[in-house]
Structure formats: C-alpha cells, structure tokens
Amino acid sequence: MNDPHKSAALHVAIAGLGTVGAGTLRVLSDQATLIARRAGRPVVVTAVSARDRTRDRGVDLSAYTWFDDPVAMARDSGADVIVELIGGAEGAARQVVEAALDAGRHVVTANKALLAHHGTELAARAERAGVGLLYEAAVAGGIPIIKALREGLAANEIRSVQGILNGTCNYILTTMRETGRDFESVLSEAQALGYAEADPTFDIDGIDAAHKLALLVSLAFGAPVDLAAVSVQGIRHVSALDIRFAGELGYRIKLLASGERLGDGIDARVAPVMVPLDAPLAHVEGVYNAVVTEGDIVGRSVFQGRGAGAGPTASAVVADLVDLARGHQVPVLGVPVEGLTQAGTAATPGSRPERYYVRLMVLDRPGVFAEVADILREERVSMESILQHGRDPGECVPVVMIVHDTEEEVLKRAIARIATLSTMVEPPRVIRIARL
Amino acid sequence: MNDPHKSAALHVAIAGLGTVGAGTLRVLSDQATLIARRAGRPVVVTAVSARDRTRDRGVDLSAYTWFDDPVAMARDSGADVIVELIGGAEGAARQVVEAALDAGRHVVTANKALLAHHGTELAARAERAGVGLLYEAAVAGGIPIIKALREGLAANEIRSVQGILNGTCNYILTTMRETGRDFESVLSEAQALGYAEADPTFDIDGIDAAHKLALLVSLAFGAPVDLAAVSVQGIRHVSALDIRFAGELGYRIKLLASGERLGDGIDARVAPVMVPLDAPLAHVEGVYNAVVTEGDIVGRSVFQGRGAGAGPTASAVVADLVDLARGHQVPVLGVPVEGLTQAGTAATPGSRPERYYVRLMVLDRPGVFAEVADILREERVSMESILQHGRDPGECVPVVMIVHDTEEEVLKRAIARIATLSTMVEPPRVIRIARL
Incomplete structure (x- = not known):
C-alpha cells in the first residue's frame, strides 16, 4: 500500500463520453499523481466507448482502446472497473452494467434512473459476482452522501433523510423568487443558459429527484429500492404569487425530496414545500443540492454542495474509483440484499397531521x-x-x-x-x- | 460478507468509560443487530478499562473483561481493536495507543490532542504495524468530515478547509448575540449548564479548535500534522459591543478554524472572525459544528452537525468500527506518511490582503x-x-x-x-x- 509503483494499476474502462465522461477522463489524467498517492496505486483508463468516435471532446483519446459497442467493452476489455455514464434506465446503460457485473468487473455509475428502477436486482447481481457497484455520482455529486449514509452514519437508525436534490428546479425557484418572474419565463431562460434541458420534464416534474430519493431511502432505511413508493409532484404549478407570500410568511418554496419512517412504513415523497427560513435548507440556493439526515444517535447532520455538472459528478466517480483501488467494498445498498426489509412498500403518506x-x-x-x-x-x-x-x-x-x-x-x-x-x-x- | 453469523466477530476493547465510552458501549449493545447487518459481522466488546471500576455508568459491565491498566489491555486483551477514549496528548492515552499499534491492533480514538501532537509519528507506527488508526470522532463527531476529506473528496486538490469546530465557543458566541450579555456572564452560565468545562481554557482559547484544524489541514493538503504551524486566538476578548456592531454590518462573529493554501505554504489559524450573513457558516448556531471545503473539481461543500457529546462522538467511533469490520483500511492521513509533503511548515499568515x-x-x-x-x-x-x-x-x-x-x-x-x-x-x- 505504501508504494504506488509497487502495486498494479486499477484498470478502468469508461462507457459514455459526454460532459461527465470527458470530465472524468480529464480528472484522472490531470490529478494522476495525487490520485495514485491517495489510492495506493495508479488509476488508469484503458478503454473508452461512446456513440461517436470523431466528436471533439477536448480530450485526447488516442491512448485508450476504442470500443464501438460498450457492452463488448464491459465484457471483453479486461478492465477491473467499468464506469457507466451513458444514462437511462434501460437500453445500453443497463446492458453495460449487467454485462460488467456478470463478467466479474466492478461498476461505477452516475445513473440514478437505472438504479432507481433496477437497484435491488443489480445489487444482488453485484453480490453474486463478488464485485462492487458504486454510485456516489448518482445523487448530489458534490456531496458524499451515499458514503455518509452507508458508512459515516452506520451506527444510526436513520429517522429521516430530506433534501434538495434537483439543481434545475432549485435554480428556477431561486430565480423566480429573486426576480418575481413566473415559472414559464424563468424556465425558458434556464433552457437558454443550459441549466435546463430542452425537454425539462425529468427535472421539473420531480422525476429526477424521485430517482435520487428512492436510492437515499433504500440506504437510509435498509429497504429495497422502490421508486413506485415515492409520490411525486413537480414545480410547474408553483406561482410567483405563492413564492412572494411564502417570503412574507417566513418561508421559501423548495422542491423537497423527503423520506421518513412513519409507523412500520416509509413516507417518501417529492413535492414543493414551504421551508421555514430558520432551516438550513431554506438557504440552499441556485444549483446547489443539500441533504439533511436525522439519526437516532447523532442527531441532525446537513450536507451541502453542487448537485450536478461535469466537475462534481466526475469528482464523485473518481472517489468511487479510489475506493475500489483501495480495496474498499461495502454492500451496494448498505446491507446485503437478503437483509433488506420490505418496509419500503408500506408508504402511507398523508396519515400524519x-x-x-x-x-x-x-x-x-x-x-x-x-x-x-x-x-x-x-x-x-x-x-x-x-x-x-x-x-x-x-x-x-x-x-x-x-x-x-x-x-x-x-x-x-x-x-x-x-x-x-x-x-x-x-x-x-x-x-x-x-x-x- | 452476506451472513454475519458466518463471519467471526470484530473484538473491541474500550479504554476510558466517561460519557463517550459509556455511550459507545450503549450504542454497540442497543444497535447490535443493525450494526452486524451493516458491518457484515458482529462488533462485540470483550474488554474495558477505566480508572474507577465501581462508578455507576448506567451500563452493565459484567460481560466484559475488566482491566485496571489500559496499557495492559491494549497489549494483552486479544481484541482486534482498541478504542482509546481516555483523552490527553500524553500519559495513559498515548501509551495505550502506542501499545495497541505495536501489538498489531487497530486503534479507534476520539483524541484530537494526541493526534495533533503526535499524529504523523502514530500514523507511521500504524503503517509499520499494518493496522488502522481511525479518528472520525476526534473532529466534529456529528459530521463524517474525516471520511469526506480522506475518501469522498479524494479526486480533489483541496484549496481550503474552514470550520466552526468548537461547540462551547459557538454556544457562547450565539448566546452573547441572542441575549446581548457579555462574555464572562455567558461563560459562567455555560459552565453551570455543563456546556463549558470548569477549566474552559482549552475551548475558549481556541486550543481545542486548533487541534482539530491541525488534523483537517494534514488530511486536506497531504501535509504532516503540524500543530505548531497553527496560529491561535480565542474568544475571551470578543465583546458584546462588537457582536452588536457585527450584526448591524451584516456579519456574525464566529470562532473560525481555517486552513488555506497560500503560495507554497498553508495558512492555518483559529481566530474570531466576521462571517458574512450570506455564508452558510453564519447560520451555524449553538453547539453545532460545520466545515466548508473547497475542492478544485467539486467546488464548495458544506457539512454541518453536532460537534460533541456522547451521541455524536459514539456515532463516529462506531462508524470507524464498522469500517474496520468491513476490512476497510486507508492511509491514516489520507496518503502514506512517506508521501506527506512538508508544506505544512510554511505557514505565512498575514501576507495576503x-x-x-x-x-x-x-x-x-x-x-x-x-x-x-x-x-x-x-x-x-x-x-x-x-x-x-x-x-x-x-x-x-x-x-x-x-x-x-x-x-x-x-x-x-x-x-x-x-x-x-x-x-x-x-x-x-x-x-x-x-x-x-
């Protein structure tokens, strides 16, 4: 462990070279010395795959073996780890992850949709193969919240996990408040600035936040990942008028993703809520994300950082790679799949005043x-x-x-x-x- | 890993049974099932040691082997891990930790004074023995900041780490602001309430915060632990008048521990400062701690939680034990001792406007x-x-x-x-x- 040069490198293959993929390549190259010192051995990219080989991504790909087919890369590249940055709950992303796990390779992914839909099954698959499936980048890249829930708070029965998990919605709500403008106008501007997608449905209807919440809830409460148990409401109907009244009454309107123990079940929901101004979450503005956890022993902890973008996401991907290089392996969902309780299915929102x-x-x-x-x-x-x-x-x-x-x-x-x-x-x- | 009952238990011996020690015993017993599920195997206390065997601590000690001499326990108990909760930079605490490491046992400690004074030497000792030396509980127990710096932010060159690290000072400053009373009066009350020690020097003169900062700076910048390089000023001279003016000007006075890269060196200091009201740290009140990190890739992350007390500290101790049970081992100071640079000695505070x-x-x-x-x-x-x-x-x-x-x-x-x-x-x- 003491001499990076004595240890074999960790070989990494990256599937998907969008902004996050290119950012990850850049970090692994720019910080190679620092990362090797921390990881105890070099972390080296050996292969990459993306849809278009010719696109200029601002990074030199010549040192990597190119695969047109990411599934072939997952299976045949010989890498220790496959980094999946394709996205989407099905299709290529799912096939790549399944092929990698079945081939006995670790997987690092930023894909919350995939894990929200198939997390428990993929966790079981990783367990059977004896490999890691890491996803710090899938939820609030700038906050090591997966690690905090899975490791840092391991002594605690978690009572609640609540957060601002979608930077696009938070940017829109912040801008509406600051300018007094209405939703449609701010959304258009956010799209023009690149803070919102051309099709913003996933973000503004709360689906992206629900994907992330489903993962946090599973980790926090030791339950199977259950996206269907998350009730979801987006921010389309939040009006400038309500934002103004919120301010007058001492609140800020935020899209809150919250998971709480409620009797034998879990109440999991995404919805715009009024956050009192004296709560830390009220002051999380713009593209920042934040998560508040409540543990029975530690009490309340608050984590805040950038949610998305190439930097924070690549930072989280590389942290997972360093963990793998160090030989660190913990159960995908905090406990082995057979130890997950079924509490996740018993959501009974609305029964609490x-x-x-x-x-x-x-x-x-x-x-x-x-x-x-x-x-x-x-x-x-x-x-x-x-x-x-x-x-x-x-x-x-x-x-x-x-x-x-x-x-x-x-x-x-x-x-x-x-x-x-x-x-x-x-x-x-x-x-x-x-x-x- | 899948069946806790198939794996051998992690055997733990605890030296020091004050509020944190007793709290740790209680957590390990109350949450035994949860912890075993998360750790992959039971975490079992086998031996304890404290000054007074007869004192009532509210926990049943009959199941544990008693040692009058904690050093003998560290050496001879046969435990996998020695938890050191005695405190102090020298004496029994230091001897226990050294004996445990030399005997090839992992150490978990909450002792910031010990590590601030002897951290680099003890890290080298742990490395030679091939065992872990974990200390999440030494800095802001309610915040997994050691893990965040050592693992979660591993991809980043850290530019600065700043925080409110002493709950006693923060409680006093908060109460002074809320009541308009002066330092001496609030300190007396804090002592009566048990929020400040009878001899409050360590806390209010900034020494405790300096100990913690020395550790964060070492981890953040990959430098040897260098307490002498931290300039320290406490809160004795903060007046009610200055607190009032701060408010009028849009600031709150906080005891800030800050470490920043400055040229080739590190500027590390503890001092009361004016924190602008729009910064998250301005709103960290009472006994809460907070840390703000700035990484070159991830940007700014903020962590907040309870700083001290039996609950948060025990939570951090147990998280370290779970890491050890899972076989997780990383370099004590983030990188192997031989990889630590000497940057820590070159603090040149004051040269920056x-x-x-x-x-x-x-x-x-x-x-x-x-x-x-x-x-x-x-x-x-x-x-x-x-x-x-x-x-x-x-x-x-x-x-x-x-x-x-x-x-x-x-x-x-x-x-x-x-x-x-x-x-x-x-x-x-x-x-x-x-x-x-």
Whole structure:
C-alpha cells in the first residue's frame, strides 16, 4: 500500500463520453499523481466507448482502446472497473452494467434512473459476482452522501433523510423568487443558459429527484429500492404569487425530496414545500443540492454542495474509483440484499397531521370568508393564521391561510368543498409546510 | 460478507468509560443487530478499562473483561481493536495507543490532542504495524468530515478547509448575540449548564479548535500534522459591543478554524472572525459544528452537525468500527506518511490582503477622526466604510471602520500608531472579515 509503483494499476474502462465522461477522463489524467498517492496505486483508463468516435471532446483519446459497442467493452476489455455514464434506465446503460457485473468487473455509475428502477436486482447481481457497484455520482455529486449514509452514519437508525436534490428546479425557484418572474419565463431562460434541458420534464416534474430519493431511502432505511413508493409532484404549478407570500410568511418554496419512517412504513415523497427560513435548507440556493439526515444517535447532520455538472459528478466517480483501488467494498445498498426489509412498500403518506399553506383566489364580496370558515369548521380544519392584502370590493383577491396540523385526506376534503364555492376564481393552491 | 453469523466477530476493547465510552458501549449493545447487518459481522466488546471500576455508568459491565491498566489491555486483551477514549496528548492515552499499534491492533480514538501532537509519528507506527488508526470522532463527531476529506473528496486538490469546530465557543458566541450579555456572564452560565468545562481554557482559547484544524489541514493538503504551524486566538476578548456592531454590518462573529493554501505554504489559524450573513457558516448556531471545503473539481461543500457529546462522538467511533469490520483500511492521513509533503511548515499568515473590522473607543472631541484618518492615509490603509452612532461631545464613543484589503502587518502598524493617540480610551479591536 505504501508504494504506488509497487502495486498494479486499477484498470478502468469508461462507457459514455459526454460532459461527465470527458470530465472524468480529464480528472484522472490531470490529478494522476495525487490520485495514485491517495489510492495506493495508479488509476488508469484503458478503454473508452461512446456513440461517436470523431466528436471533439477536448480530450485526447488516442491512448485508450476504442470500443464501438460498450457492452463488448464491459465484457471483453479486461478492465477491473467499468464506469457507466451513458444514462437511462434501460437500453445500453443497463446492458453495460449487467454485462460488467456478470463478467466479474466492478461498476461505477452516475445513473440514478437505472438504479432507481433496477437497484435491488443489480445489487444482488453485484453480490453474486463478488464485485462492487458504486454510485456516489448518482445523487448530489458534490456531496458524499451515499458514503455518509452507508458508512459515516452506520451506527444510526436513520429517522429521516430530506433534501434538495434537483439543481434545475432549485435554480428556477431561486430565480423566480429573486426576480418575481413566473415559472414559464424563468424556465425558458434556464433552457437558454443550459441549466435546463430542452425537454425539462425529468427535472421539473420531480422525476429526477424521485430517482435520487428512492436510492437515499433504500440506504437510509435498509429497504429495497422502490421508486413506485415515492409520490411525486413537480414545480410547474408553483406561482410567483405563492413564492412572494411564502417570503412574507417566513418561508421559501423548495422542491423537497423527503423520506421518513412513519409507523412500520416509509413516507417518501417529492413535492414543493414551504421551508421555514430558520432551516438550513431554506438557504440552499441556485444549483446547489443539500441533504439533511436525522439519526437516532447523532442527531441532525446537513450536507451541502453542487448537485450536478461535469466537475462534481466526475469528482464523485473518481472517489468511487479510489475506493475500489483501495480495496474498499461495502454492500451496494448498505446491507446485503437478503437483509433488506420490505418496509419500503408500506408508504402511507398523508396519515400524519401536517401544517399547510392554502391560497385562495376569491371575489372580494361580503360573506365570502364566512363560507370558507364554515367549511373549515365543519371539516375540523383549524386555522393558524390568515393573510389578506388590502381589499378590493368586487375584484379578485388572494387570501392565504396557514392551517394547523391536519391529515392530508381531511384537508383535501375541505379544499374540494371550498373549490366549489361560486366566489372562487381559480382552484385553491395547497403547499405543505416542511418539518425541518 | 452476506451472513454475519458466518463471519467471526470484530473484538473491541474500550479504554476510558466517561460519557463517550459509556455511550459507545450503549450504542454497540442497543444497535447490535443493525450494526452486524451493516458491518457484515458482529462488533462485540470483550474488554474495558477505566480508572474507577465501581462508578455507576448506567451500563452493565459484567460481560466484559475488566482491566485496571489500559496499557495492559491494549497489549494483552486479544481484541482486534482498541478504542482509546481516555483523552490527553500524553500519559495513559498515548501509551495505550502506542501499545495497541505495536501489538498489531487497530486503534479507534476520539483524541484530537494526541493526534495533533503526535499524529504523523502514530500514523507511521500504524503503517509499520499494518493496522488502522481511525479518528472520525476526534473532529466534529456529528459530521463524517474525516471520511469526506480522506475518501469522498479524494479526486480533489483541496484549496481550503474552514470550520466552526468548537461547540462551547459557538454556544457562547450565539448566546452573547441572542441575549446581548457579555462574555464572562455567558461563560459562567455555560459552565453551570455543563456546556463549558470548569477549566474552559482549552475551548475558549481556541486550543481545542486548533487541534482539530491541525488534523483537517494534514488530511486536506497531504501535509504532516503540524500543530505548531497553527496560529491561535480565542474568544475571551470578543465583546458584546462588537457582536452588536457585527450584526448591524451584516456579519456574525464566529470562532473560525481555517486552513488555506497560500503560495507554497498553508495558512492555518483559529481566530474570531466576521462571517458574512450570506455564508452558510453564519447560520451555524449553538453547539453545532460545520466545515466548508473547497475542492478544485467539486467546488464548495458544506457539512454541518453536532460537534460533541456522547451521541455524536459514539456515532463516529462506531462508524470507524464498522469500517474496520468491513476490512476497510486507508492511509491514516489520507496518503502514506512517506508521501506527506512538508508544506505544512510554511505557514505565512498575514501576507495576503484581507478586509478587517476595526473598532476604536474614542473621546468624542473635534479633530479625533482627522488624526485617525491621517495615520491610515500615511500607512496606506484604505477605509471601506465607517459607522458611528450619534455623538456625545466630551464622552467616550465607539467608532467602527471596515478597512479594504490590507496586509496584516501593514494594518498592525497603523493600529499601533492609532492606539497611542491621546483620545483613545481603550486599545483598538481588530477582527478579520472571513472570505466565505
């Protein structure tokens, strides 16, 4: 271990040479000496594969064996580790990972979609082959949160893991707040700047965050990866008006991914929520990600860093490679697959009372508020505070209420009744207030 | 790895049964099943040693072999790992660790003083013996920052590591700010509440933070542990008045431990500084610790959690034990001792221009300010802003200035001259404004 030159190099083959793949090549080359000293032996790329051999990626590929077929590379390249950076839950990415594991090669991947859909099965496959399947880069590359949950917090029963896991959404929400502009306008700008994809669905509808949450929940609670148990709501319907009211009430609206133990099950969801300004997550802005864990022994820990981009993702990929070079191997999901409990399937969101922000757009007429209050009283929903700016008889005005701890189903019933009142100009907006 | 019952247990002996030692025993017993599942095999305490066998610690010791002499236990107990929780840089703690390493046993310790003074030598000793020396619990127990620096950020050249590393100081500064009370009064209360020791010197004079910083700096920059290269200033002289002015100017005063690359050397210091309110560290309050790292590839990452206390420290000790049970072993200081560079000795603080807060207490007489301004101009120190509340002719008033980027030596010269002015009622106070 003491002399890098005495130890055989770790041979790496990289499948997928987009910005992250090219970034990883660059880091492994630029920091080769530092990495070898830390890893105890050189980490050397021997083969690469991508769709287009001729594309200029700003890195010299001549030293690597080229494979047109990444699956052939996974199987036949002779590398110790296959780094999968193709992306997607199926197709080439899945075939590459399966072929590599079956060939007894370690896998390092940044592919949250693949693991969210097939994580448990792939973990079992890695176990059977006796190899590692590492994925620090799949969740918040700038934060070593996979390692923290799997190793650093190993003494703890984790009570909750919550985070801001999608940089695109956080950038959009931050910009909406700072500029007062609406969602569509900020999204267009984010697309022009390259902060959002041409098809932004995965990000803004919360799917990407759900993929990442499914992995964190599995690790935190020792449950099988269960994407279907994550309830998902994106940020399309967050309005500039609600962001402004949030500020006035002492909150910031964030797309929060949260997993909490709830009775025998796990409550896992992605949704825009109100984060109190005194919580660290309220101040995580722009493209930053953050994760808050609550362990029974250690209490609360907060981790913050860049979420995506070539740098943070490559940094995480290389950290996994250094772990492999050092011979470090831990169960893929924190415990062996046979030790995973089935708790992940018992999500029963909504059964726990929560506080909510409710915004109504009403015609400002005498008696409007009495009607709303009557419904709330009948449904036993109690109000904590109410906010109304000025009055404008005969016109449409927003009325904002914070309601006390209420079960989601109860609130839904009350809101459904309120929505039918003739004075309601648009559907009520409901946003949960996070416990943070 | 798949069946804990098939693998031999990791045998652990614990030296020192204070709150952390007793807490560690409790965690290992209460979470035995969870830990065995994660570690791949049971982690079992076989022997313990402490000064007083009869003291009631709230845990049953009957199952463990008792040693009156912890050094004998380290040498003869047959345990795989010795956990050293005695504390102190010399004496029993040092002897236990040396005896354990020489006997080929792994060591887990929470002892920052020992490692700050003898870290490099002990790392070499562990390397020679081929065993691990783990110390996650020595720095900010609630934050897996040792692991993050040694593993999670392994791809990065670290540019800086800065943090709030002493919970006692942070509690005192937070309480001073919230209540407006002065240092002595808050310290007395903290002692009564058990948040500060009867002899608080180690904490409030910055020594404890310096110990921790010396370790972080070594890990971050691949340098030998060099406590002597850390310049240290505590919080005794932080006044309620300065805390109030800090707030008015948009800062919070924090005891900051910071290590930064500076030319060929490392600038390592512990001192009260002004932290801008928009930096995450400004919002780390009470007994919480936080660390901010800046890596060349990953950018900025922020880690926050409880610093001390039985829970967080035991959590970190057990995480190290799980690493050992999993067979995970990395170089003690991130790279083998022979690979450590000597950069740690070349600290040249003060050579980089910084911004400073300067508070003068002056007799409010005509011409006072012109004298100060003359000196600043002559010494080429330029002012960014000045703050003076009201006027009180003939009386003593505070005058606060923020000075532009200035080398420390230059500022010191100017301040020394200002201090000699006949209108100065007390020595000027200077507090650096942190780059965060």
